[in-house]
Structure formats: structure tokens, C-alpha cells
Amino acid sequence: MSLDSVLARVDADLNKATDRLMALLRIPSISTDPAYSDHCDAAADWLVDDLRSIGFDADKRTTSGHPMVMAHGEGSGPHVMFYGHYDVQPVDPLDLWDSPPFEPAIEDTPKGKVIRGRGSSDDKGQLMTFVEACRAWKAVHGSLPAKVSIFFEGEEESGSPSLVPFMEANREELTADVALICDTGLFGESTPAIVTRLRGLLGEELTITGPNKDLHSGMYGGIARNPIRVLAKIIASLHDASGRIMVPGYYDGVEELPPKIAQQWNDLGFENAKFLGEVGLGLPAGEDGRTGLEMIWSRPTCEVNGIGGGYQGDGFKTVLPAKASAKISFRLVPGQDPLKLRESFRAFVQSQLPDDCTVAFASHGASAASEMSTDHPAFEKARAALSAEWPNEAAFVGCGGSIPIAGHFKQILGMDAMLIGFGKDDDQIHSPNEKYDLSSFHKGIRSWVRVLDALSK
């Protein structure tokens, strides 16, 4: 019973595994802030040392930004490439944290024990589930059940500037039979999930200029064009009353869900009211006639992430501003071409612009959606392995966010990626008081033990 003995080893070693995670969490590896650059380096060093202690051939690779960690462990069977990221989000607003973000601790909560601290869920806790699974295999059997490579990035929270160049420069070393990515969550409390659909992202910023300076709204109000009103009208025109996006050609290539997947999603018992109620909302705001899961997993969106113009300080200023701007993002689904949609969006804005206004655009990224081919046998093997660990059957699900690494594995290396993670909706990633359930960590390690076992067969 080789599998059972490894699982038993995981259970016995949990306290020490938690201590190791704590040590990694204490390193404030905030990638977006240059002041934390040395700490990013320290986190990479910590991982290299830990992987070497398990027997991996591990080292740190310099980039023009923060270093990558690469590790290879010998084993028979298929070759898997595991990806995670050791960098974390900034911690502001710091005053909303109930405990210091880089002094992690185990806390008892009404829902069970949690590991509290920045990065506990996103993504240090998650990546350590895999490392601990490998450690347990090695401890029990002296070897891994597969050839295992590990690839940790340190810039995921700051736009991954070095990722694509690094992957292109190291194609051979990074190519395996299948990629494993641990940066996603369970569905609900206890349904393991393999993400097979990821939305892409098109980020645009537009600045509308009307008058050549700020004007007094008494002297000019009524006769002069107000760029805030122009911008508001354009934003209002982006959706029709049914929630459909009005950018011409926006839905070109967007397909309906395969009935089998649609059925699976319906079976998940997602409740709009519960999901929205947790954040103080109540009414699904997407397209009429779509389920909540479709709205976040399989339908494209157009959202305004920021808007600004005129006087925003205390009090009042009767100004007609020269400029107004907005940051707009489109979550894309398979079939949509980000570059084509960028052109279409810009033309749509231009077409609504009064003749005495101008618009300037800035691009904030354009990545296509990803759809995994679940025909690869690894997908069904992993689904069965996860179903054995958790109370509920594992499901193939979508993810509303963008995890570009999955697309890169496919496009640059021709490799399918399985996104398996153990985060929960209330983990507060990117927010104050981030946490990772101790049960996510524990059962996450056990899950990888089972997945590695299944893939080796």
C-alpha cells in the first residue's frame, strides 16, 4: 500500500510542514515594490535550499527582474512540470490587518484552524502543498513516483515581465508531459476542482480631452463640452439594457458551452444569492438569461476598473475639466481575439466622440482565454484521485480570472496544464487578513500525493 503509507507520512509530518510554510511566509516577497527586492531573492533562496533538502537538483535563475527557481527530481513514469509563484501582493491598507501580515500564525476560527498571513493562500501555501507531497514520497519510498520538475516564478503579482522571455529561452528544460499549476481554489467548501477554462484579459485605458484647460462651469457651463459627460455616455453605451456588450463584433467566435459542461456546472448547485450576498450584493448583473456561473466562467465581460476626472477632493469646485479617463477591462472567453477586440473597442469609442474632443488610448495587456483539452488522460486520472481525497466528486470548472501561465504553457511549450488548487472564496487573497485553511494545506498535500500516484499509473 505505497499510497497509504505516503498519506500517513503526510498526516504525521503536518506540524513540521506547517512550520516550514511559516518560515516562507515570514519573508515579505512583495514583487511590485522595488524596496522588497532583496526579500524576493531571499524567498527564492529559501525554496532552493528546501528543494535541495528533498533531493531536487534546484537552483535560482536570474532574470532582469526577480529570479526564477528551477528544480528537477528524478523518477520513473511521466514527466510533470509544477508551477507556482513565491511573490505576494502588497499589504496596504496595513491598518485593516488584524495581525502583522508577515508574522504568520495559526488561528482558531469558527470554521476551523487557518494559517493567517500575506501569501498564505496566494500562492506560498498552495505551492508548498506540492513540495510537501514530494517530500512525503521521498521520505517513504526514497524516490518520486514520476519525473518531477518545479518552476517557481517571483513576478506573478507584478505582471510577470520576465516570464515569457524565460520560457522562450528555456523551452526544452520547461517542457514535460503535462503541467500542474496550483494557484486556484476548491469549488465551495469541499468540492475539488480542475480548471479547464480560463478567461483572458484585455486592459485598456482611455483619456478624453475636451477643452485645452480646466474651465469655470459658470463661464462655460452650457456651451462647452464636458469630457466627463462624454466619457460617461461612452461607458453607458458599452452595454445594452439586457447586459450585452455593444462593441461591434464582440461576440464573434464566442460559443455556447458544450451541454455536458453546462450540465456539470448546473450540478454544482451554485447560488447567485449566496455568492453575491457575501459581498453585499443581491442581483446578478450580467447578461439576461445567463446563469451565475456562466457570467463568471464562460461569458465575456466589460468592466470599468477605475474612472477619474475633474475635482475629487473635499468640498466642491465648479470646474469643467479638460480631461476625463477610465481604465476598462474585458474578460475574454475562448474564441475571442484580444487584438481584434482592442481595435474594435477603440473604433467604437472614436465613433461616439464629438468632433471637438480627442481620445488617447493606453494598452494594459491583451491575453486570450484558455481552454484545456480534457481529452488528455491526465485530466480524468487527476479527477479520480481528487475525488478519492475529498467528500465530493471533483469537477471540471471554469475560472473567471486570468492565469496567463496556463496559456503560455500551451502556446510556448505545446503542453496542457491542469489547474488544481485548494484556496477558498473567503481566503481574502489580495486583501487584508489573507488566510489559508489548515485543512486546505493538509488535504492539498494529500491531494497531490494522490494525483502524483494516479499520473504514475
Add this chain to the structure above:
Amino acid sequence: MSLDSVLARVDADLNKATDRLMALLRIPSISTDPAYSDHCDAAADWLVDDLRSIGFDADKRTTSGHPMVMAHGEGSGPHVMFYGHYDVQPVDPLDLWDSPPFEPAIEDTPKGKVIRGRGSSDDKGQLMTFVEACRAWKAVHGSLPAKVSIFFEGEEESGSPSLVPFMEANREELTADVALICDTGLFGESTPAIVTRLRGLLGEELTITGPNKDLHSGMYGGIARNPIRVLAKIIASLHDASGRIMVPGYYDGVEELPPKIAQQWNDLGFENAKFLGEVGLGLPAGEDGRTGLEMIWSRPTCEVNGIGGGYQGDGFKTVLPAKASAKISFRLVPGQDPLKLRESFRAFVQSQLPDDCTVAFASHGASAASEMSTDHPAFEKARAALSAEWPNEAAFVGCGGSIPIAGHFKQILGMDAMLIGFGKDDDQIHSPNEKYDLSSFHKGIRSWVRVLDALSK
């Protein structure tokens, strides 16, 4: 030739008068920002000292906000009450100023010398034209040609919260035969103007709340309500395609111009293209079928003075914000009831709010429009006096801005107000690089010398 000798004194004293104005301009009396409260106080002190040096019985009166300055000068003849305001607008965006806003300087420009600095035109330079006229009368004759009272406010740029209570509490002291207000401009380059119509102002701030915290646009985008989009839709709904304002009842009580006034305005030769071209625009943006002067002088407006929500920093953040807010102002015309329109506006916003959003309103003032009764003999006397100083005949005009004090003088004190000012359209009031032409200052002082002389007869 008592008048000529006073005018000669004004000419001889111009440099010193300019130095005095500079000293006042160096005090950053921004009334809307509590951080500048001490400076507002200092500006009031400076004025009290200066008025006492001329022989006025002057002092500072505390209010719950910034202080008032009251001064009385004895003289025979009618009693005039002069009003101005010593507070100024904020200076942001500071990086668009070519010189520090509170380090005023005389600059040579292709159109002549200008006094550059925040408040040079609005309203410190203007109020000092009257003070200097009084100083010249006193210097030459040892007395004033009329009983002169002076009333300076320090909250005009922040909604005048203390003004009405102060006027109501000091009715007797503030009542004179006629009020003089210097906070307006010439028509064009050299046509003196007496404003007989002033628009009122209703200032509203609305903050729309959707989710109870900022959300990740990947996890929630599509299903969760975005308050920026809700706000944009409401703003877009405030006007129809013809430029009419859609708040129910908004045009109740609004009358067409009397034909005589309409004819006067047409005779002024106002050119939309020229007026708008000076600020980089080209197309009149008001109601279809209205002249440019109607748009700014006799038609009510609805403008957005500021908008903000979500992430506005560098780069991009895929956030669905919890809140979005806007500052909206309505320029009102005679016949409109500001308090009724406030209720109507708020109900209009509420009616468009999705059930899972809330809106909070803040009021930034509500003042009705004013229309002067030009039958008062002072109006024709002043018109003749101004016509003697300037190349063109003086005209009765409208003003798009809101100078609520004019309405207060009428409604609270039963006193007609003459609005006479020397600003120019290119003074950049409320904008970076505000200036006041040295000729406005000089001929402004001479104009008041003549008006005081005319009123005394």
C-alpha cells in the same frame, strides 16, 4: 475738478497699489481645504489692517467657518455697500502652473502686463479695485464721496455656508441704499458690463455603493454590480440627445428672455466659434436651437465637475470598486426653485438605482438665480460713469456664474445689487495660471472712482 484729481492720484499710486495687491495674493486663502484655514484668517487680518489704514472702521467677524470682514467709512450722500471675497480656489493640478500660484508677479505678455497668481482676478484683484478707489478719494479729499460700507467674505469658493446666517444676524449693519459687487468681467476686451442676470447654483455630490468591499474583477466580473457603470449610466441619462436636462420638472418656471434683452445680447456680436476656439473647442454643447449667450447666461445647465471610483493610479488593477462618486452642479435661471430641484434630482437618481446599490447624497449649496430691477436710478448712473472710462458704451448683460450674494442682498436685505467687474474671459479663474490684466486693475480702480462720484450726485 474733484473727479479728475482723484483719477490722477490713482494713476500716480498704481505701483504701490499693485504692491499691496501682491501682498494679499501671497496669502494662500483656499477656503475649501481645512489645511488652509489659518491663511484665510490671515487674509482677513490683512484686509482689516489695510482698511483701517485708509480710515475705515474695520474689523473681523468670526463665523463657524472663515471670518467676515466688515468696514464702514463715513461720507455724505448715499450709502453704498461693497461686497467682495478674499478666499480663492484650490490650485490643483499644481504641475500645470508655470509659476508658483502664491508667488504673484507682473508679467509682460503680448496683450500687455498681467498680474499672475491664484486670486489675482477671482477675487482679490477685483475687490482691491474698490479699496484703492476709496484710498484715492480719501488721499485727495480727506473724505469719501458717499457713505461706504465694505463686506468681504472668505467662503465664496466653498459654498458660503456662513453667509446667510451672518446676513440675517446683521441685517441693519448690512443694509444700504445700493449694493456694489465686484466679481464679474468686462464683455470682451473693452466693453464695461453691469450684470443684471445671474445664474444660481445647486451643488450635489452622490456616492453610489455596490459591493461591501472592492472585488477582484476576475472572480466577480460579470455577475457583480459595478458602481462606476451605475454612475455612468445615471450621468448619461441626465441629458437627452438635444441637450435638454431630463430631471423631472427641471424647466418648470423657466421663461424665455424678454425680446428687448434678447436683442441687446444679439447686438453684442458674440461668436460661438471664437469663444470656444479660445479654449480648444468648436461646437456649442448646449441645447439645440439656443444661441451661445443663452447657453451661458439664460439657460439652466447640469454639469459633472468631478468623478472618481476604483483604481486611478499608474498601471492597472483589476478591481470592481465598492463605490463611485461624482460632483454634479446645476446652474439655475430665474424661476427655478433650487430646493425643489434638489429633491427632484435625488429622486431621479434613486429611480435609476439597481436594488442592490445604495446612494448617499451630500449637498454643496443651493442658491436661486437673480434678476436685477434696472429701474433703480443707480443702474443708469453707473452705466454712464463706466461708459466715460472705457472705449465702448457699458451694457446690461447676463452672467453664467453664480454669485449668490446678489440674490441674498435682494432677498434678505431688500437691496438692489449692481455687479460691475473688470475680469476678462482669458483670466483663467479656477484654472492654473490665473491672471488679472494690469489694465483691468488700473481702469477698474478708475471706474469705481467714477461710479462713486456718479452715485454721489
